[in-house]
Amino acid sequence: xxxxxxxxxxxxxxxxxxxxxxxxxxxxxxxxxxxxxxxxxxxxxxxxxxxxxxxxxxxxxxxxxxxxxxxxxxxxxxxxxxxxxxxxxxxxxxxxxxxxxxxxxxxxxxxxxxxxxxxxxxxxxxxxxxxxxxxxxxxxxxxxxxxxxxxxxxxxxxxxxxxxxxxxxxxxxxxxxxxxxxxxxxxxxxxxxxxxxxxxxxxxxxxxxxxxxxxxxxxxxxxxxxxxxxxxxxxxxxxxxxxxxxxxxxxxxxxxxxxxxxxxxxxxxxxxxxxxxxxxxxxxxxxxxxxxxxxxxxxxxxxxxxxxxxxxxxxxxxxxxxxxxxxxxxxxxxxxxxxxxxxxxxxxxxxxxxxxxxxxxxxxxxxxxxxxxxxxxxxxxxxxxx
Amino acid sequence: xxxxxxxxxxxxxxxxxxxxxxxxxxxxxxxxxxxxxxxxxxxxxxxxxxxxxxxxxxxxxxxxxxxxxxxxxxxxxxxxxxxxxxxxxxxxxxxxxxxxxxxxxxxxxxxxxxxxxxxxxxxxxxx
Numbered sequence: 001x002x003x004x005x006x007x008x009x010x011x012x013x014x015x016x017x018x019x020x021x022x023x024x025x026x027x028x029x030x031x032x033x034x035x036x037x038x039x040x041x042x043x044x045x046x047x048x049x050x051x052x053x054x055x056x057x058x059x060x061x062x063x064x065x066x067x068x069x070x071x072x073x074x075x076x077x078x079x080x081x082x083x084x085x086x087x088x089x090x091x092x093x094x095x096x097x098x099x100x101x102x103x104x105x106x107x108x109x110x111x112x113x114x115x116x117x118x119x120x121x122x123x124x125x126x127x128x129x130x131x132x133x134x135x136x137x138x139x140x141x142x143x144x145x146x147x148x149x150x151x152x153x154x155x156x157x158x159x160x161x162x163x164x165x166x167x168x169x170x171x172x173x174x175x176x177x178x179x180x181x182x183x184x185x186x187x188x189x190x191x192x193x194x195x196x197x198x199x200x201x202x203x204x205x206x207x208x209x210x211x212x213x214x215x216x217x218x219x220x221x222x223x224x225x226x227x228x229x230x231x232x233x234x235x236x237x238x239x240x241x242x243x244x245x246x247x248x249x250x251x252x253x254x255x256x257x258x259x260x261x262x263x264x265x266x267x268x269x270x271x272x273x274x275x276x277x278x279x280x281x282x283x284x285x286x287x288x289x290x291x292x293x294x295x296x297x298x299x300x301x302x303x304x305x306x307x308x309x310x311x312x313x314x315x316x317x318x319x320x321x322x323x324x325x326x327x328x329x330x331x332x333x334x335x336x337x338x339x340x341x342x343x344x345x346x347x348x349x350x351x352x353x354x355x356x357x358x359x360x361x362x363x364x365x366x367x368x369x370x371x372x373x374x375x376x377x378x379x380x381x382x383x384x385x386x
Numbered sequence: 387x388x389x390x391x392x393x394x395x396x397x398x399x400x401x402x403x404x405x406x407x408x409x410x411x412x413x414x415x416x417x418x419x420x421x422x423x424x425x426x427x428x429x430x431x432x433x434x435x436x437x438x439x440x441x442x443x444x445x446x447x448x449x450x451x452x453x454x455x456x457x458x459x460x461x462x463x464x465x466x467x468x469x470x471x472x473x474x475x476x477x478x479x480x481x482x483x484x485x486x487x488x489x490x491x492x493x494x495x496x497x498x499x500x501x502x503x504x505x506x507x508x509x510x511x512x513x
Contacts, residue, residue: 038484210461229438
């Protein structure tokens with residue numbers, strides 16, 4: 001059935017976190033993929049049931065070091081919905097600035113990792129240099145480079161002065177200019193574009209069926225973005241574009257993410273015009289038993305929190321991070337691909353295993369009929385129908 | 387939050403499956419499936435995005451923690467259901483592989499989990 005089984009991971013320079021991928025190969029083509037995760041499982045949802053709401057805010061932030069604010073923000077929204085609290089405009093805009101700086105640093109980290117894998121180390125260096133700038137700005141705002149501890153219920157913990165705002169404006173403009181240069185550089189390099197073009201394709205119909213989110217969905221032509229669709233925080237007050245692409249391949253995902261860096265800068269510049277208010281909110285809340293949800297557009301896509309609130313602690317907290325939703329598309333992206341493209345498919349979804357830390361297992365060893373379907377996929381792939 | 391409108395409907399599992407089919411035809415997207423418990427009764431909550439900021443939470447009450455798979459309606463229900471089985475002990479009538487824990491580890495009872503949490507708080511051997 002398969003000639004070779006190739007392990008990738010559990011520790012691999014391509015992925016920033018531990019996971020194991022087993023790739024079943026025949027005639028240099030991927031026939032099947034198996035994922036073994038769980039290396040980072042910490043039982044955070046369960047631990048949250050024994051913490052008061054103010055402490056859970058810090059706990060959920062520690063799910064991930066790259067998109068920590070997305071979890072912090074989603075949880076605060078779920079609690080605010082339950083408590084009937086709403087942040088004022090200044091607090092909403094500060095949240096927006098931090099969320100967009102987080103998107104910039106996350107996309108740049110991903111771009112650097114992909115460029116390094118494709119042996120374009122000058123782009124890796126440029127991406128990581130700009131990422132440092134965004135991390136410095138986050139440190140300037142919150143005092144921290146990774147876990148910013150920003151949200152309070154109905155507000156934010158930190159305000160920003162005019163000097164900080166000027167620095168943000170100046171430095172993010174430089175990041176935007178550099179992102180434009182990186183975009184032109186990537187698109188002008190045949191060796192970069194050719195490695196991504198047509199790789200790990202996911203068409204719009206299949207993307208919808210599999211429920212993928214974020215840049216992966218947008219690169220397949222689905223115009224979905226919670227910042228626009230749910231209009232949370234200060235996003236309804238500003239003008240921005242949802243970046244989409246119809247190609248649905250690894251190149252489209254690269255283009256979408258680089259363009260989103262530029263769009264984030266546009267958003268930050270608009271957020272910087274904020275009224276003079278006290279942005280602080282409540283640190284402690286007492287809730288009635290209620291069930292609420294919150295959807296935030298994290299850098300990798302939709303971050304979903306379900307809160308079944310108890311009086312002082314959550315009775316149940318369920319978190320569906322974006323990587324979890326995007327995993328579903330990996331077999332579709334890899335089966336039928338040449339073996340050298342399988343790692344590119346994985347990196348093209350920008351996986352975060354600390355967030356998802358789940359396992360996806362697709363096994364064809366004993367399921368002949370399923371394998372027949374895979375052959376269909378391969379045939380369609382060769383005919384260019386995918 | 388925002389303009390997002392949450393609607394929650396409680397119903398039996400069979401009715402929830404019918405509603406899921408109708409929502410799928412309307413183009414709603416399955417966001418997640420959560421296992422939840424209230425007063426000793428177990429639920430599966432299907433979270434659906436109906437578009438234009440509207441969300442529907444379908445709460446399906448379970449008898450004896452037994453449910454049916456929804457992968458025939460939504461392909462992406464697979465991972466979410468497997469998580470509910472592994473972490474909430476909800477049975478779906480077929481063999482499913484673990485997502486988080488090594489095979490062979492049984493789903494702990496709620497009492498065992500609570501005991502483990504107390505040990506953690508005390509900094510005991512499981513901490």
